Every structure is written in C-alpha cells, then in structure tokens.
Amino acid sequence: MAFDRKDGGGYYDITxxxxxxxxxxxxxxxxxxxxxxxxxxxRTAR
Known part of the structure; x- marks a missing residue:
C-alpha cells in the first residue's frame, strides 16, 4: 500500500x-x- 507516488509501498497479510x-x-x-x-x-498514518 503506497500513500502517494513517492512512497515505495509495501504489503501486509491480514487474515x-x-x-x-x-x-x-x-x-x-x-x-x-x-x-x-x-x-x-x-508505519505512521498520514
């Protein structure tokens, strides 16, 4: 999940x-x- 175009993003698994x-x-x-x-x-919220 990326916050904007400059953020490389990432992922989390949620069950x-x-x-x-x-x-x-x-x-x-x-x-x-x-x-x-x-x-x-x-991972700070924006």
Whole structure:
C-alpha cells in the first residue's frame, strides 16, 4: 500500500475469520484495514 507516488509501498497479510465461514465483502475488509494498518509499528498514518 503506497500513500502517494513517492512512497515505495509495501504489503501486509491480514487474515479475517468469520463465525459463519463466509468471506467478508470488500467494504468490511477496507474498514478493517483502516483500523489495523495505522497501528502497525514503524508505519505512521498520514
């Protein structure tokens, strides 16, 4: 994920488990990423 064109980006693997066994929709995954990615050390939110 790159913040802008100057940022080289990177990647993270996120595993999401659900009680129903169904895959979450893209909106749910985006909401999880918005909450989780800024909490990863050495990666400041902008």
């Amino acid at each position: 999401v488990w659900s009680r129903s066994g169904a895959f979450p929709d893209d909106g749910a995954l985006l909401n999880i990423a918005v909450e989780v990615l800024p909490t990863i050390p050495d």
